[in-house]
Amino acid sequence: MNARGLLAVLLLCLPTVALPDSPRIAIIIDDLGYHFANGRRAIDLPGPIAYSFLPGGPRARVLAERAHRRGKDVLLHLPLQAYDDDARAEPSEIHIDMGRMRVAQVFAEALSSVPHVIGINSHRGSLLTRHPGHMQWLMEEISARGNLFFVDSFTHHGSVALQLARENGVPATRRDVFLDPDPSAETVAREFERMKQLARERGRAVAIGHPHPTTLDVLERELPRLAEEGFVLVGVRELLQ
Numbered sequence: 001m002n003a004r005g006l007l008a009v010l011l012l013c014l015p016t017v018a019l020p021d022s023p024r025i026a027i028i029i030d031d032l033g034y035h036f037a038n039g040r041r042a043i044d045l046p047g048p049i050a051y052s053f054l055p056g057g058p059r060a061r062v063l064a065e066r067a068h069r070r071g072k073d074v075l076l077h078l079p080l081q082a083y084d085d086d087a088r089a090e091p092s093e094i095h096i097d098m099g100r101m102r103v104a105q106v107f108a109e110a111l112s113s114v115p116h117v118i119g120i121n122s123h124r125g126s127l128l129t130r131h132p133g134h135m136q137w138l139m140e141e142i143s144a145r146g147n148l149f150f151v152d153s154f155t156h157h158g159s160v161a162l163q164l165a166r167e168n169g170v171p172a173t174r175r176d177v178f179l180d181p182d183p184s185a186e187t188v189a190r191e192f193e194r195m196k197q198l199a200r201e202r203g204r205a206v207a208i209g210h211p212h213p214t215t216l217d218v219l220e221r222e223l224p225r226l227a228e229e230g231f232v233l234v235g236v237r238e239l240l241q
Contacts, residue, residue: 024233025196025231025233026050026207026236027209028207028236029045029049030209030210031123032052032060032211033064034058036063038211043063049072051063051075052121052123053077055076055109055113065115067116068115068116075117075120075121076117076121077121077122079123080125081124081127082125082126082128084126092110094107096127103134107138111145119151120151121150121152122151122152122155126156129152130158132164135160142165142168143170149170150171151172152172152173153208154175161174173236177198178208179195179207179208179209183214206236
């Protein structure tokens with residue numbers, strides 16, 4: 001083998017190294033705390049995936065402890081009232097008819113129900129996230145803890161949550177892609193590709209998925225390929241720095 005051939009072989013053997021300007025991707029798995037087997041499978045995904053737990057989930061605490069032991073980021077998936085009043089009310093959900101003190105009480109109860117929380121992301125919220133008063137109260141509560149960030153799941157284009165988080169000094173971002181607006185394998189694969197395209201265009205992307213078996217199938221297959229394709233999988237907090 002000549003010198004040029006030897007060099008080519010050596011280069012192929014080198015590990016993939018992310019460049020400083022490599023597009024960054026953060027992924028959150030939502031709605032954890034009810035189905036133990038799917039939750040455990042999600043927590044076993046490779047890389048710095050974040051896991052968001054519903055405060056009413058009967059298995060939220062044990063799964064959050066498991067995620068923390070694995071070195072994963074734990075979020076509180078805080079229920080906020082949706083536009084559809086007929087939707088099933090969630091435990092620890094913040095409603096539009098709550099006053100300032102009640103919002104603080106419900107938030108504190110929700111936060112105490114999930115251990116090791118480092119950030120909050122919204123669950124539903126297509127109604128409440130459009131109301132500046134309630135979002136101001138919520139961001140005051142988050143800010144008062146001093147070490148939490150906020151991710152707007154962005155379930156309505158009129159959300160003011162991100163703006164009010166920043167006005168209150170809360171590190172914040174919002175979702176760019178739902179990986180599974182429906183849980184078909186074709187949809188998840190398509191949205192995973194859209195996430196990568198957005199990351200290429202913008203330098204970063206935040207995606208949210210759920211512990212559906214089809215979603216986990218795609219993530220188990222595709223996450224190990226991200227580095228080879230030039231992406232860096234990061235924790236959500238890293239995108240806020």
